Amino acid sequence: MKAVRLLKANEFPVQDIPVPEIHEDEILLKMKSTAICGTDMRILTGQKTRGVRYPSTIGHEICGIIEKVGANVLGYEVGEHVAVANVIPCHHCAMCLTGHENACMERQAIGYEFDGGFEEYLRIPKVCIESQNVIKLPESIPFEEGSLIEPLACCLHGQKNAGVRMDDVVLIEGAGPIGLIHLLLAKIAGARKVIVSEPNEYRRTKAKELGAEVVLDPMKEKLEDVVKRETDGLGADVVILCIGVPAIVNQAFQLCRRNGTVMLFAGFPEKSTSDIVPNLIHYSEIHVTGSTAYTRQDYREAANLVKSKRIDLSGIITHRFKIEEFQEAYELAKSGAGLKICIVN
Ligand SMILES: [Zn+2]
Ligand SMILES: [Zn+2]
Numbered sequence: 001m002k003a004v005r006l007l008k009a010n011e012f013p014v015q016d017i018p019v020p021e022i023h024e025d026e027i028l029l030k031m032k033s034t035a036i037c038g039t040d041m042r043i044l045t046g047q048k049t050r051g052v053r054y055p056s057t058i059g060h061e062i063c064g065i066i067e068k069v070g071a072n073v074l075g076y077e078v079g080e081h082v083a084v085a086n087v088i089p090c091h092h093c094a095m096c097l098t099g100h101e102n103a104c105m106e107r108q109a110i111g112y113e114f115d116g117g118f119e120e121y122l123r124i125p126k127v128c129i130e131s132q133n134v135i136k137l138p139e140s141i142p143f144e145e146g147s148l149i150e151p152l153a154c155c156l157h158g159q160k161n162a163g164v165r166m167d168d169v170v171l172i173e174g175a176g177p178i179g180l181i182h183l184l185l186a187k188i189a190g191a192r193k194v195i196v197s198e199p200n201e202y203r204r205t206k207a208k209e210l211g212a213e214v215v216l217d218p219m220k221e222k223l224e225d226v227v228k229r230e231t232d233g234l235g236a237d238v239v240i241l242c243i244g245v246p247a248i249v250n251q252a253f254q255l256c257r258r259n260g261t262v263m264l265f266a267g268f269p270e271k272s273t274s275d276i277v278p279n280l281i282h283y284s285e286i287h288v289t290g291s292t293a294y295t296r297q298d299y300r301e302a303a304n305l306v307k308s309k310r311i312d313l314s315g316i317i318t319h320r321f322k323i324e325e326f327q328e329a330y331e332l333a334k335s336g337a338g339l340k341i342c343i344v345n
Helices: 039-043 126-130 141-148 149-162 176-187 200-209 222-229 246-253 278-284 296-307 323-335
Strands: 002-004 014-016 026-037 061-069 081-084 121-124 134-137 169-174 195-198 214-216 236-241 255-263 287-290 317-324 340-343
Touching: 002 141, 002 323, 014 176, 014 222, 014 323, 026 081, 026 236, 039 200, 061 121, 134 296, 141 149, 141 317, 149 195, 149 287, 149 296, 169 176, 169 222, 169 246, 169 296, 176 195, 176 200, 176 236, 195 222, 195 296, 200 214, 214 222, 214 340, 222 317, 236 246, 246 255, 246 278, 255 278, 317 323, 323 340
Parallel strands: 169 195, 169 236, 195 214, 236 255, 255 287, 317 340
Antiparallel strands: 002 014, 026 061, 026 121, 026 340, 061 081, 081 134
16 A cells, blocks of 8 residues: 655655554544645654654545454444544543543654654554544544544644633634634634734635634734724733744733633744733733643534534645645645645545
């Protein structure tokens, strides 16, 4: 079968390798769509090395059709369409035991410890099946959208941390795929107004199409002025940072209303620091939170949003490539020209 093999940073040829053998407790998945994530790009370029194996196959936003079911696996059948939650919690660490399995300290993940989705057939390990991470989808759900349940689950988790509520004004900085998913979720959560700040014109147009009430170019307009104007001088109830630029963190506190929340959703470059004025947090009682991965419950809720068509992710998918065209997909992802790029099979 064809697989994108990560040999080392910046070296990831498409190779012919044997189809994985599965044991009686495992499932073999015929991969149909695996979306490229910003994290994949950081792994491919060597910016992220933690938990990464060489050689291995990465790709963790996965959707496919069950090809084979091990004799001991109950509840799944050949031919079923499934999306796979790639993060497998250990169930026994301090974080798992206190209801925060997304922050599991001994997590294993498909696309890291186990080979990921940029290949024709994927072995789903026993721990993943036992953890109920394999979610069935009706055939009416396009595979590409199924593969976006994973980033949707991450965003859903972040919005729970941020506590977006009815009648909120939400400011989203950065309208890449993640910023746009946050926009869609904020609308569902009942936000009265979503303001999106994004320098790229194409992405601004997308944000408008997907329902943002206010869209601006922070290079041309002063973000602070726009937020003041749109919130009667109060600031946004929730500020979601979907770009990992340390220099904008302090400004986020200024853009937030008193008792509002700033959520640092995007990761920042390793070892980066940012100067903050602590009194902005202190006197304004600003809640600051981050977000990491998702719980299985978040993933299920995300899958239900997609299955019920309550959320439409199709507008975020802009490109599809075959496995053998991975280099091309990578170049496109690097250029920032598209939004979500899916490797399809
Ligand atoms: Zn991802
Ligand atoms: Zn754990």
